[in-house]
Amino acid sequence: MARRRMLALQNRPDAPRYLIEDMVEDVIERLDFLRFEPASALVIGDWTGELARNLAARGVKVTAVEPAEGFEEEQPFPFDGFDLIASLGTLDTLNDLPGALIHIRKALAPGGMMIASFLSAGCLPTLRDVMLSADGDQPAARMHPAVDVRSGGQLLQRTLFADPVIDQRPLRVSFRSLDRLVGDLRAQGCGNVLADHAPALGKQALERAREAFAAAGEDGRTVEKFEILTLSGWKR
Template identity: 70%
Template sequence: MPPETPPRIFAPDRRAAVRRRMLNLQQAPDAPRYLLDDMIEDVVERLAFLRHRPQRALLVGDIHGSLQAALEATGAQVTTVEPALGFQEEAPYPFSGFDLVASLGTLDTVNDLPGALIHCRQALEPGGLFIASFPAAGSLPVLRSVMLAADADRPAARIHPLVDVRAGAQLLQRTGFTDPVADARHLAVAFRSFGREIADLRAQGLTNVLADAGPPLGKAALERAIDAFSAASKDGRTVERFEILTLSGWRR
């Protein structure tokens, strides 16, 4: 029986374009990077806790080179790749033999997540560690409610489906990782306006890459979105929630 074709939830070309725009926006000195910074800090802390000092590391999505610099400071040889620049996460990697593969904020928008995890594991040498962090289920509750208000009686697909902790743990087991761990944490971020939140999402590569994306918001819908966002504010700020899922496991 031929293998099942994964559903086409995300548009790869649209995904690459959104990440290329993110790379350009991140050149600004005041570009928001709090999600990526949190993921990198978490990876560094996990490596210290596990006393795992990699000699050869593969980093996916380390767009500023911050994690690369931290690992190289310990003597690691680091290879970095970026999906926006042609790296294919849903195909076998062209290299292997790493004792660390870390993916930062990319695996939430691949169509074949089990396949992508298998490729990560195969890139590891025996005894190598895999760590991935990305936005998870429960993220952007305010934006979800705002979009429903904006679309009124004709809701459209605008927010990505996301993986939760339980599904993440099951995926690690399914794809052959040893000692799999899935956990989530949240970040609360306050925004002064609807436009500011959208700008932050755009600058961090978190806008819509669905294959069947909804139509653009019209003027009236945009006004409803702004009003709904303002109605959720307190003291002039609306607090949004980001859930970050981290998956880790070893190759034995």
């Protein structure tokens, strides 16, 4: 549902895309650094199509899929034999992340590489503080759990990827208001995906949250931090 809403919001001319753009750029840089030239690739979750276009320009045969349009990452993939599988911005929302990584590995050809990027632990510290302040004595679960660097490494070992690499990078973005931040999150598919949604903030609580967010910044802008975790590994 969050990704379907994201795709609809992305039809707006001013829709934010900085998270997926950062992930796509990172994949391209990694491939160039490794001088890895796959013959075939599966791209999951890049709704901009930019990574698929870049790979196709290199002569790569690309298959692009989108979870919002029916592709199930928690089920065995209906195809395999890929030299590269890139998953962007989706794995953090799954119930069975180890299972999804196993399916990715099985869909790789021997010697194939996976690159998976998604939002991780440490994201949105200001928003978390603001929501706690607004909720008062009865805090609600307003964000789904996130994977940290250590857990990411354990996941790669558990799912038998060779030569695993795990790294995390921050992306800082400034906002003029809490409402703009929330709008950007929804437009990029980063909303809460917990099955049991927390109750909506009342008018007074929402105003407290807006004031706390503004107070956390200066000169009319508040900087929020996104943490992007990238897992990569090979099928030997």
